[in-house]
Amino acid sequence: MATEHVSLTIDGRSVSVPAGASIWDAAARLGIHIPVLCHDPRLRPVGVCRLCVVDTGERTLAAACVRPCQDGMEVRTDSEEVEAHRRMLLELLLSEQPDRSAREETTGDDALYALARRYGIREILLPDGGEGTPRGRDASSPVIDVDHQACILCDRCVRGCDEIQHNDVITRTGKGYGTRIAFDLDVSMAESTCVSCGECVAVCPTGALTHKAVRGLRLEEGA
Numbered sequence: 001m002a003t004e005h006v007s008l009t010i011d012g013r014s015v016s017v018p019a020g021a022s023i024w025d026a027a028a029r030l031g032i033h034i035p036v037l038c039h040d041p042r043l044r045p046v047g048v049c050r051l052c053v054v055d056t057g058e059r060t061l062a063a064a065c066v067r068p069c070q071d072g073m074e075v076r077t078d079s080e081e082v083e084a085h086r087r088m089l090l091e092l093l094l095s096e097q098p099d100r101s102a103r104e105e106t107t108g109d110d111a112l113y114a115l116a117r118r119y120g121i122r123e124i125l126l127p128d129g130g131e132g133t134p135r136g137r138d139a140s141s142p143v144i145d146v147d148h149q150a151c152i153l154c155d156r157c158v159r160g161c162d163e164i165q166h167n168d169v170i171t172r173t174g175k176g177y178g179t180r181i182a183f184d185l186d187v188s189m190a191e192s193t194c195v196s197c198g199e200c201v202a203v204c205p206t207g208a209l210t211h212k213a214v215r216g217l218r219l220e221e222g223a
Helices: 023-029 080-095 111-118 156-164 199-203
Strands: 005-010 013-018 144-147 170-173 180-183 209-211
Touching: 005 023, 013 023, 080 111, 156 170, 156 199, 199 209
Parallel strands: none
Antiparallel strands: 005 013, 144 209, 170 180
């Protein structure tokens, strides 16, 4: 049986994709980059960070990573409203970050900082006391450092642990501002059943999870 396809327009360009494909996937086919923090093509999309929102002409903006394409849909990925929404979300996320990113200072691939640079955000306009680590850290593991203050609760580490490595170690605990990732029944990482495979570090988009082996190293200027 032939696969059913739907046709839509994204930023004025036409594309045909299999029924059920997300707007994010359709845009990627056209080479249109829609920013994400919680999404990774290898992981089940959850639409947590909302940075991938797009304008579909409906009452509210839609998260592109979880919104299925519809036949005849007209999508705008870079309208003024969409860009303003993303910028505000980035400012809010940055307001809770610690005063330094271990990922940015070592491997230099902190996705949150990269998006901040893309949107020209050079200072935290809405500081909420995120300096230091009021949410705590977990340095118990011999190879992985956990900075809960840098965590944006995107659940990429949870899904990476469950869906890629099938270890089922990481979950969430707490409520409100105190919500954080946890290991097994909320024990330290060293006490948990974590096997130190490093998948959580690989998929983490911020400085929340970093390899201790590279901590202390700094990127050379211009590298």
